[in-house]
Amino acid sequence: MTVAAATRQESLAAIWSPQWIAQRLQRVLLHVAVIGLTVVWIVPTLGLLVSSFRPVSGILTSGWWTALSPPFSFTLQNYSDMLAQSNLGQALFNSFMVSIPSTVIPVTIAAFAAYAFAWMKFPGRDWIFLAFVGLLAVPLQLTFVPVLTFFVAHGIVPDNLSNIGLPPWVGLWLAHAGYGLPFATYLLANFFRALPSDLFESAEIDGAGTLTVFFRIIMPLSVPALASLVIFQFLWVWNDLLVALIYVGGAPEVGPLTVNLADLSNSLGQGFQLLTAAAFFSMVIPLVVFLSLQRYFVRGILAGSVKG
Amino acid sequence: MASVTYDHVVKRYTADVTVVKDFNVDIKDKEFMVLVGPSGCGKSTALRMLAGLESITEGQIRIGDRVVNNVAAKDRDIAMVFQSYALYPHMSVYDNMAFPLQMQHMKKSEIDKRVKNASRILGLDPFLQRKPRALSGGQRQRVALGRAIVRSPKVFLLDEPLSNLDAKLRGQTRIELQKLHRDLETTFIYVTHDQVEAMTMGDRIAIMNAGILQQVGSPGEIYDHPANLFVAGFIGSPTMNFIPVTTSDSTAKASGFEVKLPQSVPAGKGTLGFRPETVTDRPSQDGANLEMKVDVVERLGSDQFLYGQVGGDQVTARVDPRMKVAPGDSVKLGLDTRTLHLFNADESAVF
Numbered sequence: 008m009t010v011a012a013a014t015r016q017e018s019l020a021a022i023w024s025p026q027w028i029a030q031r032l033q034r035v036l037l038h039v040a041v042i043g044l045t046v047v048w049i050v051p052t053l054g055l056l057v058s059s060f061r062p063v064s065g066i067l068t069s070g071w072w073t074a075l076s077p078p079f080s081f082t083l084q085n086y087s088d089m090l091a092q093s094n095l096g097q098a099l100f101n102s103f104m105v106s107i108p109s110t111v112i113p114v115t116i117a118a119f120a121a122y123a124f125a126w127m128k129f130p131g132r133d134w135i136f137l138a139f140v141g142l143l144a145v146p147l148q149l150t151f152v153p154v155l156t157f158f159v160a161h162g163i164v165p166d167n168l169s170n171i172g173l174p175p176w177v178g179l180w181l182a183h184a185g186y187g188l189p190f191a192t193y194l195l196a197n198f199f200r201a202l203p204s205d206l207f208e209s210a211e212i213d214g215a216g217t218l219t220v221f222f223r224i225i226m227p228l229s230v231p232a233l234a235s236l237v238i239f240q241f242l243w244v245w246n247d248l249l250v251a252l253i254y255v256g257g258a259p260e261v262g263p264l265t266v267n268l269a270d271l272s273n274s275l276g277q278g279f280q281l282l283t284a285a286a287f288f289s290m291v292i293p294l295v296v297f298l299s300l301q302r303y304f305v306r307g308i309l310a311g312s313v314k315g
Numbered sequence: 316m317a318s319v320t321y322d323h324v325v326k327r328y329t330a331d332v333t334v335v336k337d338f339n340v341d342i343k344d345k346e347f348m349v350l351v352g353p354s355g356c357g358k359s360t361a362l363r364m365l366a367g368l369e370s371i372t373e374g375q376i377r378i379g380d381r382v383v384n385n386v387a388a389k390d391r392d393i394a395m396v397f398q399s400y401a402l403y404p405h406m407s408v409y410d411n412m413a414f415p416l417q418m419q420h421m422k423k424s425e426i427d428k429r430v431k432n433a434s435r436i437l438g439l440d441p442f443l444q445r446k447p448r449a450l451s452g453g454q455r456q457r458v459a460l461g462r463a464i465v466r467s468p469k470v471f472l473l474d475e476p477l478s479n480l481d482a483k484l485r486g487q488t489r490i491e492l493q494k495l496h497r498d499l500e501t502t503f504i505y506v507t508h509d510q511v512e513a514m515t516m517g518d519r520i521a522i523m524n525a526g527i528l529q530q531v532g533s534p535g536e537i538y539d540h541p542a543n544l545f546v547a548g549f550i551g552s553p554t555m556n557f558i559p560v561t562t563s564d565s566t567a568k569a570s571g572f573e574v575k576l577p578q579s580v581p582a583g584k585g586t587l588g589f590r591p592e593t594v595t596d597r598p599s600q601d602g603a604n605l606e607m608k609v610d611v612v613e614r615l616g617s618d619q620f621l622y623g624q625v626g627g628d629q630v631t632a633r634v635d636p637r638m639k640v641a642p643g644d645s646v647k648l649g650l651d652t653r654t655l656h657l658f659n660a661d662e663s664a665v666f
Contacts (some may be wrong), residue, residue: 087487205401208368213462214418223414227405 015097040233060282066280085284089271094259098267102292105176105263106253109183109244114236116184117191118229122221124192125199126207132135136196142189152255165255176262179254185238186250199225200264234300242293264289317379317392317469318344319365320448323373326360326526334360336526338374347496347503349517354508357526362506366395366472378470389418391470394463398475400455402447402462408434409443412461419466433461436498452559453484460492464499473505477512489515494590495548510550514538539654544586544662553591553620555656558628560587567657571626574603574652580665588656591620594632599649607632609644621646 060081061074074081089095102256109241115309123129124136158164158178165175202225248265255261257270268285289302319342326335335357342348350358363369365376367388373492375382383391394415402411409430416426433439447455456476463471472488473492477485493516496503507513513520514534522529522537522545530542547555560567565579567587574587598604607630609623619636622629623646632648640646657665 203399203401205397205399206403208366209395209397209401209462210403210414211368212366212388212393212395213415213466215414219418225402 015108055283055286058280059287061085061280063280066283085162085280086288088278089275089281089284089288092271094265094267097259098264101176101261102245102263102265104174105179105183105255106241106244108176108180110240112180112236113187113191114233114240115203116238117188117195118226118233119221120192121195121199122225124196127217131190139189140193143193147186147250151186154185165258165261176255179251182250183240183244183247187243191236191240195229195232196238198229202228207222238297238300241296245289245293318342318377319348319470319502319504321365321377322375322377324361324364324376325372325521326357326364326369327372334526335364338528340521340528340531342502342504345500345502347493347505347516347518349513349520350504350523351508351513351517351520351549352523352529354610356509356523358506358523359563361523362472362504364476365391365470365504366393367372367391392468393470393472394466394468395474396456396459396463396476398478400447400459400479401542402458404447404457407444407446408439408450408458408461411458412465413446415462415466417630429465429467430461433464436464437461437494452480453488456480456488460495464495467499468501470502470504471499473503475507476505477507478509479562485512492516508550512541514550522549524549540664541588541656544588544658544664544666547588547656547658547664552591553631555588555590556594556628556630557658558587558625558630560585560657562657569626570628571624572603572605572650574650574655576655577603577652578666580657585665586658586661586662588658589650589654591631591633593651593654594630594648595651596632596634596638596646597649598647599651601652603650603652605630605632605650607646607648609640609642609646612640612642621648 031035056068057074060083061071062080062084065074065080120139124132124139162168163178164177168175168177197273206224207220210224215223245263246265248269251259251263251266257266259267262270268282268289271281271285279312319340321338321340324335324338325333327333338357338361340348347447350361352358352424352456363441365378365383367383367386371384375384377383378391378393398400402497403414406414412430412433413426416429421429430443434443437460439454439461442450442454442458447458450458456479476492478560480488484617489512492503492505505512506514514520517534519531519533521531521538525547525556530546532540537546537550541550544557548557558569560569562568562576562580562585563582565576567576567585571589594605605625607621607623607625609621611622613620613622614636617636619634619640620635621632621640623632624630634640634646634648655666659665
């Protein structure tokens with residue numbers, strides 16, 4: 008037997024060893040699980056996408072998968088019907104007017120609060136933080152009646168706000184800020200705490216005050232955390248229907264896209280085929296936000312600050 | 316004038332946790348003072364109190380003639396180099412060094428001049444636009460030094476700045492730091508746990524243990540005249556031999572040998588100390604010969620250390636590297652009695 012043949016046999020033996028099989032099996036199982044989860048998430052979305060291009064008659068008579076085999080009959084009718092409604096532009100504008108401040112306000116406040124919770128010493132800090140984070144457990148629905156009562160009593164309702172020259176969404180902004188704050192503060196405080204204390208001490212000796220440390224050191228280092236927080240909060244506000252409906256109502260001049268889309272099927276009776284197109288239309292903006300912020304999720308942004 | 320004075324300084328965290336106890340040191344202007352001690356001995360805390368990062372429980376710290384107890388860190392006119400370097404990771408090397416000057420609202424042209432100057436001294440010119448993560452450990456360390464230099468502070472504080480470097484780089488940086496100290500003509504206070512750094516770099520060394528200052532002196536003084544058993548054991552490598560002895564008049568009797576002491580002492584028990592280099596393969600001038608049963612032989616090329624038993628006591632000897640010895644051998648060694656140390660039962664040095 009030649010040497011080469013012997014090595015080949017040995018490597019074959021190594022390939023079929025029990026460890027190799029176990030490792031291989033583990034990887035296969037992992038892949039199956041990951042792919043399985045992905046499919047479970049994607050199938051309904053795919054169904055929605057396919058349906059949005061089908062004629063009404065098709066949607067009403069057969070499942071979306073039948074459209075994937077010939078004869079093909081796809082149409083853009085749903086999209087053109089949906090886009091044809093008069094106040095879509097207004098709703099889109101309203102959505103931005105709701106989502107942007109409702110993201111910026113809580114993230115800004117949370118960043119300041121988180122800095123205090125993470126790096127300033129004041130009496131009762133840990134208890135206040137605990138109480139703050141405890142608010143995460145309060146169900147949103149529980150707050151509607153008391154908050155709305157408060158808003159009405161103090162004139163923070165769209166009509167009144169418009170009369171005194173403020174945007175009609177102020178109440179909604181405040182509500183979203185409140186709902187977003189506990190989670191945002193919790194996330195950022197944990198992130199700030201993990202920053203090395205040497206950096207702050209060094210900055211202190213270098214002569215940087217609290218605000219300088221916040222803006223020149225903490226903020227630039229926290230871009231990944233801030234970016235993910237902005238995405239979370241933006242998506243939540245953008246997709247929210249209930250909170251908007253409660254605090255600003257369904258009037259077309261103030262209602263965001265979600266309210267507008269919900270009305271679509273109501274006002275057109277059984278026009279739910281329009282919703283499939285509308286759903287995809289409303290997904291475009293969050294997708295753009297996500298993809299444009301994605302590059303900030305850079306790993307190891309702290310690399311090189313401390314240790315060798 | 317930038318002398319530094321610790322005047323009865325105490326640091327207490329809670330009623331029964333005191334990390335620095337009654338600390339008194341006078342550090343002269345332009346001196347290179349090394350604070351050395353095992354980890355947890357309070358040396359870093361002593362430095363951080365001077366930096367203004369920790370409050371002072373009792374006593375006074377003065378920089379020059381000014382009491383700084385209640386002066387903010389940034390107003391103490393000091394600069395600190397951290398063990399971790401603490402570089403700002405999102406800023407370029409240039410911005411890292413410019414940061415403390417920007418905080419003082421210095422003019423742009425002046426900042427630029429100072430940063431360029433520091434980068435030239437430290438050889439950082441090619442890296443000014445890089446971020447810290449694109450630098451090696453040694454380069455980062457130099458940026459940290461640069462950030463301290465640009466401020467031309469009265470006092471430099473260095474907290475174990477070399478402990479994240481590899482052995483070779485550490486040796487080089489040790490020499491560079493001494494040059495830097497000579498060029499800058501500023502007071503340096505350097506904290507380390509490494510006795511080699513302390514011995515090679517310090518004009519004077521302050522040795523601490525368990526929050527208490529043990530001895531302050533030049534490296535030579537401390538090596539030749541340790542004040543107590545702790546200092547004697549901490550400085551020097553391999554560590555000093557400690558042999559329990561019974562003294563009477565001017566002789567000390569150990570389990571395996573007897574030596575004549577250079578002065579007469581009261582009868583009693585004590586610890587005899589002598590460094591490994593005083594035990595050699597040359598016969599002793601005054602008959603202090605030891606019979607060692609060798610356990611371990613360490614050949615370092617330039618030296619040969621023998622570890623073994625003399626009577627019932629553990630002894631380390633430094634012998635000629637060409638001497639042929641194997642573990643298990645019995646060898647005759649001579650003790651040079653001119654540099655003996657004797658310690659009382661309370662661990663303080665008699666001589």
